[in-house]
Amino acid sequence: MEKNTGSTRLLVVTAMIAALYAVMTTAIAPLAFGPIQLRISEVLVLLAFIDKRYIPGLILGCFIANLFSPFGLMDVFFGTTCTAAALWGITRSKTLFGASLWPVFFNAFIGVELYLLGECPLIFGMITVALGEFLAVSCIGYVVFRQVMKNPGLMARLKLA
Structure with a gap:
């Protein structure tokens, strides 16, 4: 019975995060879409730094969002792959700030998609998407998660064990 409770909890958390x-x-x-984008939802990717079991919900959420x-x-495939x-990089990071840089790096490649779709020049698209990610994840997300990680009670609740 205990194992089913844990599986049910993980399923519910995955659906909620998505x-x-x-x-x-x-x-x-x-x-959230286009050459100049600021996805505040990207702050949530730092949950994977706390527990990698958030990854399915984050990928599913990105997939669903990109359907719109x-x-x-193309964005469903390309954007979800970048996320x-x-x-993957976040789960391998040793520091929170290092983790926050992976979305900046990988999502910059969305500039390639924007270039292929004729929305903007390649370098411009890569830089503007990376800057949006940096603002959302490396600035806002880093500050928020640094505070979250200082709270042992909250950290215990965020661990999906």
Whole structure:
């Protein structure tokens, strides 16, 4: 019975994280898609630094959010792949700030997608997407998660063990 409770909890948390990411992204859709983007939902990727079991919910949330992208299935595939790659890096990071840089690096490649779709010049798209990620994850997310990590009670609740 105990094992089923843990599995159920993980499933519920995964669904909640996916829904939260998708809603946070689509609620500010004009800022979340395009050459100049600021996805506040990307702050959530730092949950993977705390516990890698958040990854399925984050990937699913990104996938769902990208279904609403004006760039169609290309963004569903490309954007979700970039987020998955960033999450891989986050789980291998030794420091929170180091973890916050992986989304900046990998999501910069969304500039390639924007270039292929004719939305903007390659370097401009890569730089602007990276800057948006840096603001969301390395600035806002880092400050928020640094405080979260100082709170032992909150950290104990965020661990999905």
